Amino acid sequence: MFTLDDVSYRLPEKTLLHPIDLTIEHGQIVGLIGHNGSGKSTLLKLLARQLKPSAGKISLEGKDLHRWGDRPLARQIAYLPQQPPATEGLTARELVSFGRYPWHGALGRFSREDREQVDRAMALTDTERFGDRGVDELSGGERQRVWLAMLLAQNARYLLLDEPTSALDVAHQVEVLSLVRKLGKELEMGVVVVLHDINMAASYCDHLVALHSGRLLTEGTPDELMNQDTLKDIYGIPMSILAHPRQQGARIAVV
Amino acid sequence: MSQPMTHPQPRARLTLLVLILLAAGLLLSPLASPDNLARLPGALWLSASASFEQAVLHYTQLPRLTMALLTGAALGFAGTLVQQVLRNPLAAPTTLGVAAGSQLVLGLVMLLAPALLVWREVWAMVGGMTALILVLLMGARRGFDPLSLTLCGLIVSLYLGAINTVILLFNQEQLAGLFIWGAGELSQNDWRSALELLPRLLAVAGLTLLLWRPLQALDLGAESARSLGLSPGITRVLALTLAVYLTALTVSHVGVVGFIGLAAPAIVRLLGARTLRQRLLASALSGALLCLVADGIAQQLTIAFGYLLFPTGAASALIGGPVLLWVLTRTRLMPARPSESMSVTTPRRKSGIPFAGMAVLGVATLGSLAITLNLGPAWNGWQWTGFSGDPGILAMRLPRMITALLAGGLLAGAGVIVQRLTRNPMASPELLGISTGAALGMVVLVLTLGISSRPLQILAGGLGGTVVLLALLLLSRRNGFSPQRLLLGGIALSALLDAGIRMVLAMGDAQSVTLLNWLSGSTWLSGDTDALVLSIVTPPLLLLTTLSVRWLDLLPLGDSASQSLGLPLAPVRLALLLLAALMTAAATLVVGPLSFVGLMAPHLARMLGYQRALPQLLAAFVIGSLLMLWADWLARSLVYPYELPAGLVATLIGGGYFLVRMMRLPVAR
Numbered sequence: 010m011f012t013l014d015d016v017s018y019r020l021p022e023k024t025l026l027h028p029i030d031l032t033i034e035h036g037q038i039v040g041l042i043g044h045n046g047s048g049k050s051t052l053l054k055l056l057a058r059q060l061k062p063s064a065g066k067i068s069l070e071g072k073d074l075h076r077w078g079d080r081p082l083a084r085q086i087a088y089l090p091q092q093p094p095a096t097e098g099l100t101a102r103e104l105v106s107f108g109r110y111p112w113h114g115a116l117g118r119f120s121r122e123d124r125e126q127v128d129r130a131m132a133l134t135d136t137e138r139f140g141d142r143g144v145d146e147l148s149g150g151e152r153q154r155v156w157l158a159m160l161l162a163q164n165a166r167y168l169l170l171d172e173p174t175s176a177l178d179v180a181h182q183v184e185v186l187s188l189v190r191k192l193g194k195e196l197e198m199g200v201v202v203v204l205h206d207i208n209m210a211a212s213y214c215d216h217l218v219a220l221h222s223g224r225l226l227t228e229g230t231p232d233e234l235m236n237q238d239t240l241k242d243i244y245g246i247p248m249s250i251l252a253h254p255r256q257q258g259a260r261i262a263v264v
Numbered sequence: 265m266s267q268p269m270t271h272p273q274p275r276a277r278l279t280l281l282v283l284i285l286l287a288a289g290l291l292l293s294p295l296a297s298p299d300n301l302a303r304l305p306g307a308l309w310l311s312a313s314a315s316f317e318q319a320v321l322h323y324t325q326l327p328r329l330t331m332a333l334l335t336g337a338a339l340g341f342a343g344t345l346v347q348q349v350l351r352n353p354l355a356a357p358t359t360l361g362v363a364a365g366s367q368l369v370l371g372l373v374m375l376l377a378p379a380l381l382v383w384r385e386v387w388a389m390v391g392g393m394t395a396l397i398l399v400l401l402m403g404a405r406r407g408f409d410p411l412s413l414t415l416c417g418l419i420v421s422l423y424l425g426a427i428n429t430v431i432l433l434f435n436q437e438q439l440a441g442l443f444i445w446g447a448g449e450l451s452q453n454d455w456r457s458a459l460e461l462l463p464r465l466l467a468v469a470g471l472t473l474l475l476w477r478p479l480q481a482l483d484l485g486a487e488s489a490r491s492l493g494l495s496p497g498i499t500r501v502l503a504l505t506l507a508v509y510l511t512a513l514t515v516s517h518v519g520v521v522g523f524i525g526l527a528a529p530a531i532v533r534l535l536g537a538r539t540l541r542q543r544l545l546a547s548a549l550s551g552a553l554l555c556l557v558a559d560g561i562a563q564q565l566t567i568a569f570g571y572l573l574f575p576t577g578a579a580s581a582l583i584g585g586p587v588l589l590w591v592l593t594r595t596r597l598m599p600a601r602p603s604e605s606m607s608v609t610t611p612r613r614k615s616g617i618p619f620a621g622m623a624v625l626g627v628a629t630l631g632s633l634a635i636t637l638n639l640g641p642a643w644n645g646w647q648w649t650g651f652s653g654d655p656g657i658l659a660m661r662l663p664r665m666i667t668a669l670l671a672g673g674l675l676a677g678a679g680v681i682v683q684r685l686t687r688n689p690m691a692s693p694e695l696l697g698i699s700t701g702a703a704l705g706m707v708v709l710v711l712t713l714g715i716s717s718r719p720l721q722i723l724a725g726g727l728g729g730t731v732v733l734l735a736l737l738l739l740s741r742r743n744g745f746s747p748q749r750l751l752l753g754g755i756a757l758s759a760l761l762d763a764g765i766r767m768v769l770a771m772g773d774a775q776s777v778t779l780l781n782w783l784s785g786s787t788w789l790s791g792d793t794d795a796l797v798l799s800i801v802t803p804p805l806l807l808l809t810t811l812s813v814r815w816l817d818l819l820p821l822g823d824s825a826s827q828s829l830g831l832p833l834a835p836v837r838l839a840l841l842l843l844a845a846l847m848t849a850a851a852t853l854v855v856g857p858l859s860f861v862g863l864m865a866p867h868l869a870r871m872l873g874y875q876r877a878l879p880q881l882l883a884a885f886v887i888g889s890l891l892m893l894w895a896d897w898l899a900r901s902l903v904y905p906y907e908l909p910a911g912l913v914a915t916l917i918g919g920g921y922f923l924v925r926m927m928r929l930p931v932a933r
Contacts, residue, residue, distance in 0.1 A: 059824055083830030094822035098875035107818055111830040115814045163829065 016065035035199040040214035048223040049203045057088035083111035087160035091171040101155045102140035108162030130161035150181035170202040186213045277535045285553035292560025327452040332559040333552040340551020342510040343525030354414045356526035357511035361420035365395025366515040388512035415690040423919035450576045521577040523584020585760030621872035636897040641904035663795040668896035669889040670798040671851040676888020678847040679862030684816045686747035692863035693848040697757030699857035701732030729849040745837040794854045816877035856911040860918030
């Protein structure tokens with residue numbers, strides 16, 4: 010369980026995140042939504058310890074995030090940056106096996122367990138087929154799945170994903186998000202995912218956290234947030250809510 | 265480049281700067297001595313009744329002052345032009361190899377056909393343009409990303425510099441003056457240069473005025489400029505040609521005065537000049553004054569050191585180097601686009617272990633060892649010594665071979681580390697400034713204490729390298745040893761120290777040739793001690809490196825990814841940097857500061873299909889050793905009974921390889 014206690018993040022000239030209190034439960038899929046520059050990515054980076062909060066305290070499983078060792082923390086949290094870096098010359102399988110670093114460390118042997126975890130991660134993401142192909146040769150959706158596999162091989166309890174679908178077309182967005190949801194549920198992981206598309210967020214997340222100008226605006230289930238007033242507060246433009254034509258009970262937002 | 269947030273009065277600040285520089289420059293100039301001031305009115309317009317001193321003033325000091333101002337203005341102007349075109353705060357005619365190119369071609373002409381020196385501006389222009397085209401062709405492959413472009417510029421500069429050194433080594437008598445001139449010498453004995461320079465400068469300024477609007481539109485980026493109906497390509501080519509012309513002009517008249525083209529635009533920008541017109545005018549002005557100050561310092565030092573010649577170019581490095589470092593700490597660099605591949609080689613990926621590569625390497629190693637040990641020219645022609653041959657010859661060759669093998673391997677290992685650490689395939693241990701620092705330490709030792717023993721030299725070199733490393737660490741500490749900072753700091757330090765070395769060489773005497781030999785990487789001094797030292801040092805260093813391969817595997821994934829995998833970035837980078845520094849220093853001490861082996865071997869290893877850190881490291885180690893071994897062999901065989909410095913041979917091979925390689929890459933989007 011993540012608890013954020015009065016956490017804020019400031020740059021010299023600007024406050025990116027005003028003091029915020031938040032609890033993120035284990036085992037649910039949490040979507041971070043908000044306008045551009047609302048502080049979603051900053052919040053996610055704070056959770057991933059990519060940034061250090063200017064004030065306040067983040068704790069993971071009751072222990073201050075900054076008192077975790079590097080590798081123990083990496084066994085708890087796997088983080089996918091917004092733009093996965095270039096991976097020149099690496100095969101998919103090699104990349105996935107890098108996810109085992111938190112377990113074997115700089116000098117440890119790459120054990121049978123490591124190998125099994127890599128196999129499992131690739132099976133879960135259905136990436137075994139291109140194990141021997143270069144990551145750079147893969148399509149956007151395939152590459153995103155390989156990165157997810159690397160995060161899974163990390164065998165962490167939390168997945169933090171920063172806009173994992175931003176570069177993908179609709180079909181691939183659905184593919185990646187269904188995979189994330191399936192994995193989150195099957196492996197009982199806590200998933201925090203930054204999403205731009207409110208409809209995607211509403212249909213794949215259990216819980217939504219909305220930020221506005223670096224402040225927590227509101228949080229709740231998709232059902233609670235999917236109404237005209239809240240969405241107008243979040244995105245600043247009027248939106249209409251329609252019933253989903255095929256999915257019973259689901260709603261979609263249109264501009 | 266980050267603009268300071270608020271600048272209420274850029275004009276006031278600029279005026280202040282101008283006044284300070286002007287005062288400093290005038291005070292430093294020998295013109296400002298009371299005697300000279302009294303003579304000045306008569307010296308300005310020489311009349312028939314003028315005294316001898318007034319004539320001297322008229323024909324030496326005054327033109328020198330004018331030349332300093334004109335040169336500085338030209339360089340400042342050229343710097344801003346280049347920076348505007350390439351949108352790169354680190355671009356300058358000197359960092360892009362233009363000056364080195366001009367210098368090389370002029371040197372060649374001076375040697376081969378002195379009569380043709382009448383058109384020296386043309387030759388300087390040809391050299392400068394060729395160098396720039398080389399750099400730009402290389403840079404295009406990396407999408408003109410500022411850091412890569414600067415690295416390409418440095419590589420080309422060093423390469424051309426190495427060729428220049430070869431020419432110098434073989435023609436010491438004819439080209440002795442080239443040393444001094446290479447360091448930028450402003451002495452004048454009439455008004456001819458000044459009068460030639462002035463109209464040309466004004467003409468360029470006029471032409472720039474015509475290009476002014478299209479140039480300004482380049483601020484929007486190429487796509488937007490094109491959508492405004494401009495042709496960014498033509499604008500760029502024209503503006504760069506003008507900048508090269510300005511640089512070639514100054515090089516052909518006074519030699520290489522570095523840093524001003526870099527420092528003036530940077531200072532002006534930091535003081536708040538924003539529009540192109542402001543920047544062009546202000547940087548020409550502050551360039552002129554900077555050059556005046558540098559020249560003043562140079563003259564004062566020359567007087568202080570008892571008329572040992574102290575060139576202005578060296579003094580400008582003393583001013584410009586710190587400015588560059590200061591700019592680096594104030595600049596928020598735009599990182600290379602994250603999606604950009606770090607590829608220089610086109611990896612041919614095959615599944616499994618690259619057996620072909622291993623076979624090639626194995627055969628190459630055995631063959632190379634046998635040939636380089638046994639074959640060599642002797643007084644009676646080429647001789648195959650054979651293993652039962654003359655033990656005297658073997659005893660002479662063996663230590664050199666061991667030294668070359670190990671030094672090459674160490675540089676290659678350091679290269680793998682540095683390239684993976686900085687995520688930049690153009691990085692190389694030589695460019696971190698550590699070798700240059702070691703070189704400077706040894707140069708200073710030899711020139712101050714006279715000829716000295718090998719252990720003392722090694723100590724001084726080690727000390728120099730350590731100082732540079734500490735400076736580098738201090739510079740990049742605040743950013744958690746961020747790769748970009750490291751590289752840029754290293755480039756700045758190398759350039760600064762290199763200027764220092766040039767300066768010392770220009771002042772020095774007969775010893776400078778010996779030093780030049782070592783500086784270009786000579787193995788012939790290496791005896792049993794060097795071989796022994798390296799044999800002791802290499803195994804632990806190599807072992808430590810192999811132990812860090814998992815880090816080296818993860819680091820290219822980028823900061824966020826490797827950090828979230830549990831890699832403590834700052835300590836890991838520090839450890840790797842220290843390791844690379846040790847390896848570089850150990851190799852530098854015996855083979856000199858320059859070889860490109862650290863740049864080339866990692867690439868060759870990748871091309872053979874070794875992509876992961878461990879195989880790449882081991883393959884690079886072998887390749888680096890072989891490169892150095894062959895360089896050493898060629899160095900002692902090619903011009904027998906004379907010798908070339910092995911490092912120089914390696915540079916010529918390596919740099920050439922690299923240039924060809926870069927040309928063949930597909931252009932980045």
